[in-house]
Amino acid sequence: RKRHAELIALLDGIIHHKNDHVISMDIGPADTVRPRVVSLGKEFQAVERQAIIV
Numbered sequence: 001r002k003r004h005a006e007l008i009a010l011l012d013g014i015i016h017h018k019n020d021h022v023i024s025m026d027i028g029p030a031d032t033v034r035p036r037v038v039s040l041g042k043e044f045q046a047v048e049r050q051a052i053i054v
Contacts, residue, residue, distance in 0.1 A: 004024070007024075008024065008038055008040065011040055012040050015040055015041050016041070017040070017041045017042075018041075018042075019041070020040075020041040020042070021039070021040070021041040021042040021044070022039070022040040022041055023037060023038070023039050023040075023044060024037070024038040025037050025038075
């Protein structure tokens with residue numbers, strides 16, 4: 001967690017927030033964990049998971 005926080009702080013200081021978009025995702029096991037997303041720069045909206053029947 002400490003290294004992750006340091007990386008986010010470093011990236012936050014060097015990106016161009018209006019032009020760049022950096023996404024860090026901790027996806028974990030797909031069936032039990034909701035993905036954690038850190039978004040820097042442009043706005044990010046998560047896509048809701050849903051079943052797709054083909």
